[in-house]
Amino acid sequence: MSSDPARFIRRTPPGEDRERLTCGECGYIAYENPKIVVGSVVGVDGKVLLCRRAIEPRRGFWTIPAGYMELGETVEEGARREALEEACAELRLDGVLAVYSIARIGQVQILFRAGLATPGFAAGPESLEVRLFAWEEIPWDDLAFPSVHWVLQAWREAGDAPLGAPRGNPAGDLRGTTPLKAAAL
Amino acid sequence: MSSDPARFIRRTPPGEDRERLTCGECGYIAYENPKIVVGSVVGVDGKVLLCRRAIEPRRGFWTIPAGYMELGETVEEGARREALEEACAELRLDGVLAVYSIARIGQVQILFRAGLATPGFAAGPESLEVRLFAWEEIPWDDLAFPSVHWVLQAWREAGDAPLGAPRGNPAGDLRGTTPLKAAAL
Numbered sequence: 275m276s277s278d279p280a281r282f283i284r285r286t287p288p289g290e291d292r293e294r295l296t297c298g299e300c301g302y303i304a305y306e307n308p309k310i311v312v313g314s315v316v317g318v319d320g321k322v323l324l325c326r327r328a329i330e331p332r333r334g335f336w337t338i339p340a341g342y343m344e345l346g347e348t349v350e351e352g353a354r355r356e357a358l359e360e361a362c363a364e365l366r367l368d369g370v371l372a373v374y375s376i377a378r379i380g381q382v383q384i385l386f387r388a389g390l391a392t393p394g395f396a397a398g399p400e401s402l403e404v405r406l407f408a409w410e411e412i413p414w415d416d417l418a419f420p421s422v423h424w425v426l427q428a429w430r431e432a433g434d435a436p437l438g439a440p441r442g443n444p445a446g447d448l449r450g451t452t453p454l455k456a457a458a459l
Numbered sequence: 460m461s462s463d464p465a466r467f468i469r470r471t472p473p474g475e476d477r478e479r480l481t482c483g484e485c486g487y488i489a490y491e492n493p494k495i496v497v498g499s500v501v502g503v504d505g506k507v508l509l510c511r512r513a514i515e516p517r518r519g520f521w522t523i524p525a526g527y528m529e530l531g532e533t534v535e536e537g538a539r540r541e542a543l544e545e546a547c548a549e550l551r552l553d554g555v556l557a558v559y560s561i562a563r564i565g566q567v568q569i570l571f572r573a574g575l576a577t578p579g580f581a582a583g584p585e586s587l588e589v590r591l592f593a594w595e596e597i598p599w600d601d602l603a604f605p606s607v608h609w610v611l612q613a614w615r616e617a618g619d620a621p622l623g624a625p626r627g628n629p630a631g632d633l634r635g636t637t638p639l640k641a642a643a644l
């Protein structure tokens with residue numbers, strides 16, 4: 275198999291019922307699975323912790339601590355690892371606040387409601403800046419992704435009450451297919 | 460890249476902080492991501508719908524309708540597709556009942572509470588048999604996977620009440636690392 279994606283072609287392997295990305299050179303089948311993003315809305319005294327991204331995509335924009343789950347960890351471990359990496363923050367997870375599907379890019383986001391397990395946070399290597407925002411201070415026009423907008427709204431609506439079933443995608447984008455630039459941020 | 464896994468070696472790519480499975484021939488990096496299983500506990504008049512597996516692993520054992528999420532669909536679409544494939548059942552999803560991590564095999568399971576959207580079900584090609592079980596009829600010794608046991612307990616505990624935050628792994632197997640044969644079934 276080549277690492278050159280141009281050498282991959284779509285074809286239906288024997289015994290399967292859909293096309294798979296297959297290497298035209300050696301026949302290797304690259305099963306394309308949805309990827310899992312794990313992250314947390316971290317509340318501290320009613321404020322929310324946001325990180326300004328030091329990396330692409332969306333460098334300079336604000337997001338919650340979140341990233342791709344690694345093999346061998348649990349969703350909870352992944353969410354805590356991301357907060358440690360991006361915000362040097364140790365989290366206490368409260369439960370799953372939202373499960374979003376971003377079908378456009380094959381992503382599932384499992385997002386927790388969390389607090390700090392120990393005081394303190396700081397910008398990790400993937401963040402330019404980490405700070406707490408009161409609700410009315412949130413930089414809505416400078417959020418990195420539509421789902422950050424969605425989950426902050428879900429967090430606000432949940433308040434301090436016990437969590438219900440996780441929120442799903444908003445009615446306006448049930449499949450997560452709105453292009454990034456057209457998405458209401 | 461070869462499709463022969465023996466040609467893959469573990470090494471740390473430039474700029475990364477962990478080992479990745481890399482093709483010894485061409486350098487292709489096979490990012491190993493956790494895979495998402497989507498499924499549903501389908502309740503019908505207080506009974507639960509189970510499928511007897513026609514395929515390996517665990518052929519002949521009972522499970523809920525569930526399977527790997529495909530790229531391009533949402534978690535809800537995936538859960539409904541699996542029920543259609545395995546039980547010819549059209550579901551009405553009620554919400555996420557449980558999110559389990561099976562770290563041993565790199566799996567995350569997103570499992571819904573559901574009912575039938577339209578009456579009727581039947582064994583699909585991946586099932587030997589599909590039937591409804593009253594709680595006291597559930598074949599606990601013949602369930603296919605530990606998580607089927609877990610989620611049926613969660614479903615029973617939730618009853619007909621509004622769902623709370625999704626259940627996670629049970630305290631006895633927080634990371635989902637108990638080998639299948641040792642797991643309490």
Ligand SMILES: [Zn+2]
Nearest residue numbers: 275276297300
């Ligand atoms: Zn190849």
Ligand SMILES: [Zn+2]
Nearest residue numbers: 275460461485
């Ligand atoms: Zn190769």
